[in-house]
Amino acid sequence: MIFLGLASNYSFQDVLRHSFALGSNRDYNNLERALAEKYAAPLEKTSLIYSGRSAISLALKSFIASGKLHTGDSVVINSFTCHAVLEAVKSAGLKPVFADLERLKTGEILPNYSATTLASLVKTNKTVRAFILQNTFGLPVNIKSFETVRKKYNLLLLEDLAHCAGRKYPDGREIGTVGDATCLSFGKGKSLDTITGGAVLLRNPDLSFPKSFSKSALKKRRKTGDVPRASWYPLLGAIARGLSYLHLEKFWLGFLLKTHWLERSADTKLDESTTVTNWQSRLALRQLETLSTTAKTPLRRYFLVDDRDTCLKELRNHGARLEESWYEVPVSPVRYYPSVHFPETSCPNAVFFASHVINLPTWYTSPAKQKQVKLAEKILKSHALKPEDQHA
Ligand SMILES: Cc1ncc(COP(=O)(O)O)c(C=O)c1O
Structure with a gap:
């Protein structure tokens, strides 16, 4: 997957x-x-x-x-x-x-x-x-x-x-x-x-x-409260990915959110009085050193498709879980969108884009995963909207 x-x-x-x-x-x-x-x-x-x-x-x-x-x-x-x-x-x-x-x-x-x-x-x-x-x-x-x-x-x-x-x-x-x-x-x-x-x-x-x-x-004032959660997050994510093969990841994620071991990205705090930890600095520095190679490709690719729900279902049936696309509404996530009072009439292109976009990962390097990405790309292309059809 x-x-x-x-x-x-x-x-x-x-x-x-x-x-x-x-x-x-x-x-x-x-x-x-x-x-x-x-x-x-x-x-x-x-x-x-x-x-x-x-x-x-x-x-x-x-x-x-x-x-x-x-x-x-x-x-x-x-x-x-x-x-x-x-x-x-x-x-x-x-x-x-x-x-x-x-x-x-x-x-x-x-x-x-x-x-x-x-x-x-x-x-x-x-x-x-x-x-x-x-x-x-x-x-x-x-x-x-x-x-x-x-x-x-x-x-x-x-x-x-x-x-x-x-x-x-x-x-x-x-x-x-x-x-x-x-x-x-x-x-x-x-x-x-x-x-x-x-x-x-x-x-x-x-x-x-x-x-x-x-x-x-x-x-x-470097914060330590987040240390365990931030450090275990990739491991918790790997477990969730493993469980998704058994369709059990929702229970795991629900448990993690309830116990505050997981925080939705949009809920990260705005806090100017704390900062990253030393170990995060070390990891970021390491990533910064290889950025000229890793950033050769965009962070994600994107496609505008005719019917997103149908396309995501087909992708899912072929092992591609691409539901977490950026962004499903003009100002993401959906749960905060009503409070934004987004000016939809003056930003029609954004409204259209957000309701048709699906992202494709660019970070998989193993031949087996790349093959899956290629298959997902083929599905996305079969649903892709032509430029002249990108309007409501
Ligand atoms: C375009 C963009 N800028 C800034 C941010 C803020 O990043 P952070 O979650 O670290 O506050 C995000 C996402 O959360 C983003 O998508």
């Missing part, structure tokens, strides 16, 4: 390495140093933190603290995203403005918004002062056209690397080396994955962390 969730991107060795990892202060400091160097940010303006959403929130608060943004200003975000991004924008006291996904002349919808859409949002909403690029699935945007809009309207750019660490823009620059701030998530299934964790880097020399934030105090 092939899977999207449950740490299915972990090999048996990864599971063991993760569950028994040890680390020291040196690993924590080395990771911060390596990130600062890679993304050309001063070390004192680079910090590890508890999650990707905490990183985005802190970066946005830094924009405010440095006088570049004001509370109540608006930030443009992708209309096909995780609730975490919305949560981060709101927690900084800013307003999210959703940019609809780009539609090409052929009719094909892409998973990112375009620079043209950004420009029109800025023109109609004078409170827009910043935008977030997430390069969904690791599919890069045309950064040059975004830079033109950014310059024209004097906007701040936050690059969110949750999906795209190690990937490059079409002009060859690495994602994360262009904007005013760069944020990483080390959450489950992300480009760097230590189950929880993140990093924030202020690249623009005019920016500083808010006075209320202290890197050294954060380091001292």
Whole structure:
């Protein structure tokens, strides 16, 4: 079987390495140093933190603290995203403005918004002062056209690397080396994955962390409460994958959620007062060192299909469990969607994309698994919508 969730991107060795990892202060400091160097940010303006959403929130608060943004200003975000991004924008006291996904002349919808859409949002909403690029699935945007809009309207750019660490823009620059701030998530299934964790880097020399934030105090408050859960997660996931052959995984997952050994990704905390552990830093550093190889392919591939439920059923019958696709609603997960009050009429492309998308894993390397991926791809292609049919 092939899977999207449950740490299915972990090999048996990864599971063991993760569950028994040890680390020291040196690993924590080395990771911060390596990130600062890679993304050309001063070390004192680079910090590890508890999650990707905490990183985005802190970066946005830094924009405010440095006088570049004001509370109540608006930030443009992708209309096909995780609730975490919305949560981060709101927690900084800013307003999210959703940019609809780009539609090409052929009719094909892409998973990112375009620079043209950004420009029109800025023109109609004078409170827009910043935008977030997430390069969904690791599919890069045309950064040059975004830079033109950014310059024209004097906007701040936050690059969110949750999906795209190690990937490059079409002009060859690495994602994360262009904007005013760069944020990483080390959450489950992300480009760097230590189950929880993140990093924030202020690249623009005019920016500083808010006075209320202290890197050294954060380091001292390193959280240990999550340690057992985060360290055993890949092992618990491997057990769930094993049980799925007997159709028993639902009971196991239900038990883990009830006993809080498992936390849904969307429920990761936004917490700027805690940070990753030393052993997570060690694992993240190791992944960072091999990122130029692992990020050669996008994080996930995607297909828009005619009837998702029918297609998922057929995939399941052929051993492909692809239910955990990103994202099943424009702002995922479904259980938070009603509270978002998403502007569906102004983002029709996102609504269509989210109701037809299925992801395909890119991380399987064994010939047997690759054969299963190929079979799943064949099924997906037989259901795939042509560009001209990608509309309601
Ligand atoms: C595009 C994107 N950015 C940021 C995040 C936040 O990451 P974290 O879960 O580490 O807070 C997520 C997912 O959760 C995401 O999908």
